[in-house]
Amino acid sequence: MxxxxxxxxxxxxxxxxxxxxxxxxxxxxxxxxxxxxxxxxxxxxxxxxxxxANRDAIVAAIAVEGFAELAGLLETAAHSPGDHRTPLRSVAFAYLGFAEAHSTLYDAMFTLPTSLRFAGADTKPEMRKAFAALVAVVPSSAQGREVAAETFWAALHGLALLERSGRIRPSAHDERVVLLVDRLFRDE
Missing domain, CATH: 1.10.10.60 (Homeodomain-like)
Structure with a gap:
């Protein structure tokens, strides 16, 4: 029963x-x-x-689903064959593709009000897994690997929002990703 x-x-x-x-x-x-x-x-x-409890709690539940979906996508992208920067680029393209293809889900995950928090004792496992997928592609030699992953994530998030709003040229999408990876991880 x-x-x-x-x-x-x-x-x-x-x-x-x-x-x-x-x-x-x-x-x-x-x-x-x-x-x-x-x-x-x-x-x-x-x-x-x-x-x-309220609409925000529903949005939070949707966001958690989104983080699970994003984690799976990033984990798959991380296994792209190529040189040491290929997984970083593949993850970046996958992240930006997810943000574009699932804009309302992305909003639930990152822009709408929820009680979800990262880097806390109560952080949902799905959120931890999505962040871990970013950390996994950051070269192990990077100083402050988690900080490097947070910076990479912040840059991707900024690009996602700027691209969606038409504030930056769509024609330079690929060039921006390559530049981001090459500059952020140039010593790796």
Whole structure:
């Protein structure tokens, strides 16, 4: 009985999250409200509140899913054959491709308000895994490997947002990635 209730609860949460992702992808995050979600999945608002304290908690759950997806993508990209900079470049291109292809998910992960925090005791495993995928491609000889990974990540995030908003030339996309990797890790 307890197992069944647990499965039913998990299924309701999956439906809520899936509906929120679908609405956000088609109409943007402002369209994602508790009322709209309740109507979409045919549950009452109190049922949604029994699963998630508020909209930000739903966004956080979606962000955690996004970090799991991003981690898998980066881990795959890190195994690209080539010279010692190839994994860095592949990870950079994969990261930027993810940000472009999944812009509403990327917003949930990085720009919308949530209680999610990195580098803390309560950091979600999916978030740790995504960051670990970045650290893994940073050369082991880099001083302050985690700081180098954070800097690499910050640069990629900046590029992702600037590219999406049209503030930098799309024609220089590949050149920027190569420059970033070559300059940031020039001594490696």
């Amino acid at each position: 307890t197992e069944r209730k647990g499965r039913e609860r998990a299924e309701r949460e999956r439906r809520i999250i899936a509906a929120a992702r679908a609405i956000a992808a088609s109409e943007g995050w402002p369209a994602v409200t508790i009322r709209r979600l309740a109507d979409e999945i045919e549950y009452s608002q109190p049922v949604l509140y029994a699963h998630f």
